[in-house]
Amino acid sequence: MNKYFSDYFPPALVRDLRRSLRTRGYLVMLALALLAAVWVQYAATQEQDGGGVTSSIELLLIAMVLMWGVIPNRAGASVSADAKVKGTNFMMLTPLTSRQIVWGTWVSAFFQLLLVAGVGALITWWHLSTETPPAMLNPNELASGLAGEVTRTLTIQQKWAIYGLVVAVGVIMIAVFMFLAQLSRFFRLAVGAMVLLAVFVWFTETFITAEWITEENYDPIGEFLAGYVGASLLLRVINALIFLVALLELARRSYAAPAENCSRAVRIISLLPLAISPVVYGVAPNLLEEQMEVALLFALFVNMSDALLPTYSLAAHDKRVWPVLPAYLQVPGIGQAAFFTVLSMLLCVGVLWGLNNGEGSPRELAERSLSVLRALYVMLFALFLTDLMCKRTNVNRPIVCGVIFLALNMVGGAIMVVGFSNSNVFAQSILPVLATPEQIVVWKNVHEITPELIAALSISGVCVLVLLLLLMWRGRRA
Numbered sequence: 001m002n003k004y005f006s007d008y009f010p011p012a013l014v015r016d017l018r019r020s021l022r023t024r025g026y027l028v029m030l031a032l033a034l035l036a037a038v039w040v041q042y043a044a045t046q047e048q049d050g051g052g053v054t055s056s057i058e059l060l061l062i063a064m065v066l067m068w069g070v071i072p073n074r075a076g077a078s079v080s081a082d083a084k085v086k087g088t089n090f091m092m093l094t095p096l097t098s099r100q101i102v103w104g105t106w107v108s109a110f111f112q113l114l115l116v117a118g119v120g121a122l123i124t125w126w127h128l129s130t131e132t133p134p135a136m137l138n139p140n141e142l143a144s145g146l147a148g149e150v151t152r153t154l155t156i157q158q159k160w161a162i163y164g165l166v167v168a169v170g171v172i173m174i175a176v177f178m179f180l181a182q183l184s185r186f187f188r189l190a191v192g193a194m195v196l197l198a199v200f201v202w203f204t205e206t207f208i209t210a211e212w213i214t215e216e217n218y219d220p221i222g223e224f225l226a227g228y229v230g231a232s233l234l235l236r237v238i239n240a241l242i243f244l245v246a247l248l249e250l251a252r253r254s255y256a257a258p259a260e261n262c263s264r265a266v267r268i269i270s271l272l273p274l275a276i277s278p279v280v281y282g283v284a285p286n287l288l289e290e291q292m293e294v295a296l297l298f299a300l301f302v303n304m305s306d307a308l309l310p311t312y313s314l315a316a317h318d319k320r321v322w323p324v325l326p327a328y329l330q331v332p333g334i335g336q337a338a339f340f341t342v343l344s345m346l347l348c349v350g351v352l353w354g355l356n357n358g359e360g361s362p363r364e365l366a367e368r369s370l371s372v373l374r375a376l377y378v379m380l381f382a383l384f385l386t387d388l389m390c391k392r393t394n395v396n397r398p399i400v401c402g403v404i405f406l407a408l409n410m411v412g413g414a415i416m417v418v419g420f421s422n423s424n425v426f427a428q429s430i431l432p433v434l435a436t437p438e439q440i441v442v443w444k445n446v447h448e449i450t451p452e453l454i455a456a457l458s459i460s461g462v463c464v465l466v467l468l469l470l471l472m473w474r475g476r477r478a
Contacts, residue, residue, distance in 0.1 A: 012096060012104020013111075016078055020112060026074045030116065033070070037062050037123050045130045056159070059127060063120050063163065067113060067170030068196055075109035076177030076188065083182065083254035098255035098262070102178065102248050109174045117167045124163055128156050169199060172240060175247035182254055182309055187399045231284040239294055242272045246302050250309060258312040261320055263332040267340050270302035274348055281355045292352045296372070299344040300379065307337035307383055308398045313475065334387055335475025338380060342468055345372050366453055373460035378408055380467040387474055 020026060037059055044055035079102070096104075176195055180188045246269045249262070256262045273295040280291045313333035321327040328336055329343075349372050353365050386401040394400075 010100065010104045010107070012101045013108045016075075016105045016108035017111070019078060020074065020108070023074065026070070029070050030066070033062055033066050034119065037120070041123055041127050041130075044127065055127065059123065060162070060166070063166050064200065066116055066120075067166055068173050068199065069192075071109055071113050071116065071170065072173040072177035073192065074112075075105060075174050076181040076192070078105055079178050079181035079251060079254050080185070080188065098252040098257075098260060099249075101255050102251050106174060106178060106248055109178075110171060113167070113170050113174065117170075121163070124160070128159065168240075172244055173199070175244045175251070178251045179247040179305075181251065182395055183399065184396055187396055191399070231280075232287060235280060235284070235287055235291065238276065239273060239291075239298075242269065243298070245269060246298075250302070250305050253309055253311060259314060259316050261317050261330070261332060262311060263306055263337065264322075264330045266302060266306050267329065267344075270299045270306075270340075270344055271347070273298050274344070274351060277351055278355065288352075288355060292348060296345065296348045299348060300341065300375070303337055303341035303344060304379055304383065304401075305398070306332075307334050307341065308386065308401055310393050310395060310397070333475045334383070334392065335472035338383060338468055338471040338475070341379070342376060342464065345376055348372070366457060370453070370457055370460060373457065373464055376464045377460060377467065378405060380464060380471065382408060384467055384471055384474075387471070 040055055040058045040062070082101075173195075177192060180191055180195075183191065246266065249266050249269060252260075252262050273291065277288065277291050277295060281288050311332040313331065313336075317331040318327050321330045329340060349365070349369055352368070382401050382405040385404050386397055390397045390400055
């Protein structure tokens with residue numbers, strides 16, 4: 001990169017681009033993927049139907065590997081390398097803030113993704129120009145027991161839409177891998193593989209379904225995009241952008257100095273999906289329930305990440321708070337994060353009840369509150385056990401908490417299977433099982449608030465309060 005031309009770009013972006021150009025393994029992966037894509041397309045042009053669906057799937061898989069794995073992993077590895085040498089002169093003497101470094105790294109990876117996507121778009125255009133529509137396939141090659149032939153009817157516009165969706169997911173995956181960079185290498189790769197697997201399964205189940213094999217003129221991308229138009233599409237884009245910003249704010253901790261407050265912005269961002277819910281209610285009331293579910297899960301994920309990721313809780317943070325707002329809500333700390341988690345979850349329930357005033361019932365509010373309290377009990381209990389077992393500077397605290405969370409749910413599920421919880425209100429109140437109210441037998445098919453439901457709410461609330469007080473006590477400053 002020209003030393004004069006680079007003066008016009010953010011320093012963190014230039015540094016990351018130069019690091020990428022010096023990473024031989026990364027460049028080799030990009031070159032091999034390009035050669036593989038060109039070879040697949042060249043081989044497809046030698047076939048009568050231009051390769052048909054087989055070559056399309058192969059090119060799609062190559063794009064997924066690059067945009068969902070190789071480029072995001074390189075960005076995450078860059079952040080991880082910097083975090084390991086936080087005490088070196090570069091990190092100590094740079095005038096850049098942690099936010100500038102993180103966003104510069106993400107923009108660098110984003111530019112590289114766009115470059116790869118541009119080359120991929122040329123190969124895709126080459127493929128679509130040589131493909132002979134319609135492509136005929138024998139379903140016996142894809143699924144046993146199926147006979148006859150089926151015509152693939154995906155249009156060129158729909159195939160471009162699928163490619164655009166792959167690129168869009170890749171943009172989010174860059175932020176995901178930068179967020180995971182704070183874990184140790186083994187767990188980072190394991191969690192990254194799980195995330196990629198989950199995204200891949202969602203993608204294949206959405207677009208490569210049994211109907212696509214058996215039904216003629218089935219339009220998977222058209223059916224998928226039918227629910228993503230107008231207000232629905234705009235809402236999902238806004239939620240995706242909020243999620244991306246939250247991940248990058250959490251990634252700041254790889255670079256932040258001990259005296260830097262990395263919790264206040266994260267906590268504000270965690271409430272953004274909840275803050276736009278009144279707008280959703282006014283513009284598209286049919287999307288309110290979905291948005292509130294997003295708000296609940298997003299607030300839980302972000303605030304639990306704030307509690308589990310390494311951070312410092314110093315007295316100096318109290319001097320750098322905004323006026324009016326209580327300092328306890330703004331400063332880092334496990335007790336502060338736990339308190340804000342409970343507060344944000346209860347706010348979600350309260351806002352939903354307020355927006356649905358007159359349409360719901362006290363019974364529905366009680367059931368929803370019970371579900372939230374039980375989810376809070378599980379997460380706070382796992383957080384408390386994690387804090388007892390691990391130092392707060394341990395980078396693998398999220399992994400330990402996740403394992404404890406799964407173990408608690410497995411134990412609770414086993415107890416529910418044997419039927420112990422069906423006759424014990426106390427067990428049903430606090431068993432760490434993420435069950436819906438309809439799965440709780442004591443008040444099933446009852447339309448009014450029963451004494452059992454009130455008792456369950458009380459017990460769950462007390463358990464959450466006790467765990468919260470314990471976490472706040474453990475998170476107090478010496």
